[in-house]
Amino acid sequence: MRVIMNMADSIYCLAHGELLASGAPEEIQNDQRVIDAYLGAH
Structure with missing residues (x-):
């Protein structure tokens, strides 16, 4: 995920x-x- 965050202009x-x-x-x-959808709501 770090690679995508460093390379992308838009997600x-x-x-x-x-x-x-x-x-x-x-x-x-x-x-x-996004946090809730991918990591679950807490």
Whole structure:
């Protein structure tokens, strides 16, 4: 994941076939929706 974050200008995250979030790596890394979808809600 670190390689992708360092190389990408924009990242698109999909959840259940739909766009969940898009933006700069820093934005995606801190997006609570992405965290919940990929790591589980706590």
